[in-house]
Amino acid sequence: MSGRMIGRAAPLVVALAVLAGWEALVTLREIPSYILPAPSRIAATLWSDRTILLASLLVTLKTTFAALATSAVTSLVLAILFRQSRWVERSLYPYAVILQVTPIVAIAPLILIYVEDPFAVMLVCATIVAFFPILSNTMLGLRSVDPGLEDLFRLQGAGRWQVMWLLRLPSALPYFLGGLRIAGGLALIGAVVAEFVSSTTAGGATGLAWRIIEAGQRLNVPRMFAALALIAASGIAIFALLTAISQFVLRRWHDSERKD
Amino acid sequence: MSLLRIAGLSHRFAGGTLALDGLNLGLERGEFLSVLGPSGCGKSTLLRLIMGLETPTTGALAWAGGVPPRFGVVFQEPTLMPWADVIDNVALPLRLAGAGRAAREAAAREAIDLVGLSGFERAVPRELSGGMRMRVSIARAFVGNPELLLLDEPFAALDEITRLRLDDELRALATARGLTVVFVTHSVFESVYLSTRIAVMTPRPGHVAAEITVERAGAGADFRASAGYARQCGVVSDRLAEVMAA
Numbered sequence: 001m002s003g004r005m006i007g008r009a010a011p012l013v014v015a016l017a018v019l020a021g022w023e024a025l026v027t028l029r030e031i032p033s034y035i036l037p038a039p040s041r042i043a044a045t046l047w048s049d050r051t052i053l054l055a056s057l058l059v060t061l062k063t064t065f066a067a068l069a070t071s072a073v074t075s076l077v078l079a080i081l082f083r084q085s086r087w088v089e090r091s092l093y094p095y096a097v098i099l100q101v102t103p104i105v106a107i108a109p110l111i112l113i114y115v116e117d118p119f120a121v122m123l124v125c126a127t128i129v130a131f132f133p134i135l136s137n138t139m140l141g142l143r144s145v146d147p148g149l150e151d152l153f154r155l156q157g158a159g160r161w162q163v164m165w166l167l168r169l170p171s172a173l174p175y176f177l178g179g180l181r182i183a184g185g186l187a188l189i190g191a192v193v194a195e196f197v198s199s200t201t202a203g204g205a206t207g208l209a210w211r212i213i214e215a216g217q218r219l220n221v222p223r224m225f226a227a228l229a230l231i232a233a234s235g236i237a238i239f240a241l242l243t244a245i246s247q248f249v250l251r252r253w254h255d256s257e258r259k260d
Numbered sequence: 261m262s263l264l265r266i267a268g269l270s271h272r273f274a275g276g277t278l279a280l281d282g283l284n285l286g287l288e289r290g291e292f293l294s295v296l297g298p299s300g301c302g303k304s305t306l307l308r309l310i311m312g313l314e315t316p317t318t319g320a321l322a323w324a325g326g327v328p329p330r331f332g333v334v335f336q337e338p339t340l341m342p343w344a345d346v347i348d349n350v351a352l353p354l355r356l357a358g359a360g361r362a363a364r365e366a367a368a369r370e371a372i373d374l375v376g377l378s379g380f381e382r383a384v385p386r387e388l389s390g391g392m393r394m395r396v397s398i399a400r401a402f403v404g405n406p407e408l409l410l411l412d413e414p415f416a417a418l419d420e421i422t423r424l425r426l427d428d429e430l431r432a433l434a435t436a437r438g439l440t441v442v443f444v445t446h447s448v449f450e451s452v453y454l455s456t457r458i459a460v461m462t463p464r465p466g467h468v469a470a471e472i473t474v475e476r477a478g479a480g481a482d483f484r485a486s487a488g489y490a491r492q493c494g495v496v497s498d499r500l501a502e503v504m505a506a
């Protein structure tokens with residue numbers, strides 16, 4: 001029990017030590033806050049600018065979750081289609097790989113030209129960044145079926161779609177959820193990058209990335225750090241949320257969630 | 261009355277392994293046939309050919325009436341869906357056949373009761389012991405009211421005590437329902453205890469080298485304790501040794 005407590009506390013201890021060192025460094029050397037703000041100053045900024053920062057946080061989170069949902073649905077549908085038809089897989093899968101390996105900052109300017117709605121631009125960008133791990137994990141899951149169960153389904157005269165719904169999809173669920181966990185962080189990264197790229201256009205996003213650029217132009221370094229802290233905290237929260245969902249869904253049957 | 265005639269059956273796998281070579285075997289309705297042979301001699305392959313999961317390279321399987329009967333199968337592993345509870349696992353054959361929920365549940369409960377798992381309907385496989393999982397698998401084989409039961413070393417991974425009990429349960433069920441059973445095993449004792457007839461296979465490439473009829477008459481209630489049982493185990497053992505040496 002004490003071992004687990006120490007395990008939980010260890011990252012916190014590291015964080016506290018780093019923050020204390022940082023605070024001491026800034027105070028002793030009298031570094032001005034427009035070069036490096038002390039943690040206390042960042043915390044104060046988080047509080048004083050809370051209205052503006054929270055509004056931006058909501059914008060970024062909205063993009064992130066919309067992109068995550070879009071990725072999950074498209075990946076699932078594509079993975080099922082790929083499984084059911086080898087021709088569909090052969091025709092489309094290479095493009096999924098190409099989208100995955102091409103840097104989003106190179107694609108985004110193009111999307112900006114063809115898509116008008118700023119939210120749609122960010123949604124498309126973040127989805128492109130996030131979907132691949134779900135797709136490839138789900139495809140792997142749909143293939144990773146107990147061969148004995150496959151034989152059994154065949155013996156009982158199961159049809160193609162019965163095998164899909166009753167055998168392949170449940171077998172793929174842990175893989176899908178694993179992909180979702182990776183995609184959560186990627187969707188956030190995609191949303192932030194999309195904001196950066198589209199910030200040059202008027203009437204663009206007003207998310208956290210945009211706040212960072214804006215604050216940078218005004219040399220408001222504490223607010224840059226405050227926005228950055230919010231992005232990092234969101235990433236951790238999204239990961240924790242998706243992990244909890246996965247644990248809840250798989251708690252009864254899957255080995256990965258076994259409590260020993 | 262003959263249910264199945266297997267004649268000149270050979271099976272070569274894609275990799276080139278000749279698993280079965282010139283196997284002849286008949287199966288009578290209502291009999292309990294054990295297929296006994298050393299590891300790797302092609303017992304599982306034979307069963308998969310009977311199930312129709314593999315197509316023979318040469319030779320033929322001729323079913324009475326031209327079509328295979330309804331069969332239930334039990335593999336060496338329980339082969340359960342880990343995400344589904346006992347009821348859903350047992351009811352799977354009915355679900356795949358398109359039966360309604362109520363009918364499925366009723367039949368599944370009956371089969372679960374048959375193997376003594378009442379009270380565990382809502383448990384998932386992970387919450388069951390190895391022997392209980394095997395019984396779920398047996399219940400699933402029974403749920404579709406099979407005429408022919410095909411079992412591939414179903415109890416091989418279990419401890420002796422559980423295994424003896426499941427042997428008894430299986431025998432009682434098969435007798436009560438008048439089933440035809442093909443039971444693959446590499447245990448001489450299990451085959452003598454369970455069967456009406458034993459087919460002894462040669463090492464790979466396998467064929468049936470000897471067929472022995474088991475005599476249970478006059479053994480009393482406890483066949484395992486009878487002198488006849490011990491004597492027949494000796495006979496089967498000797499035949500197996502001869503086949504291995506040949």
Ligand SMILES: Nc1ncnc2c1ncn2[C@@H]1O[C@H](COP(=O)(O)OP(=O)(O)OP(=O)(O)O)[C@@H](O)[C@H]1O
Nearest residue numbers: 273275277279298299300301302303304305306464
């Ligand atoms: N899918 C396969 N592809 C190629 N060779 C196979 C395949 N399955 C089985 N074999 C080979 O066929 C032979 C017979 O295998 P089989 O599984 O039928 O043996 P068995 O009698 O059931 O053995 P055991 O008692 O160990 O289960 C073996 O030599 C094995 O290597």
Ligand SMILES: [Mg+2]
Nearest residue numbers: 303304305412
């Ligand atoms: Mg085998």
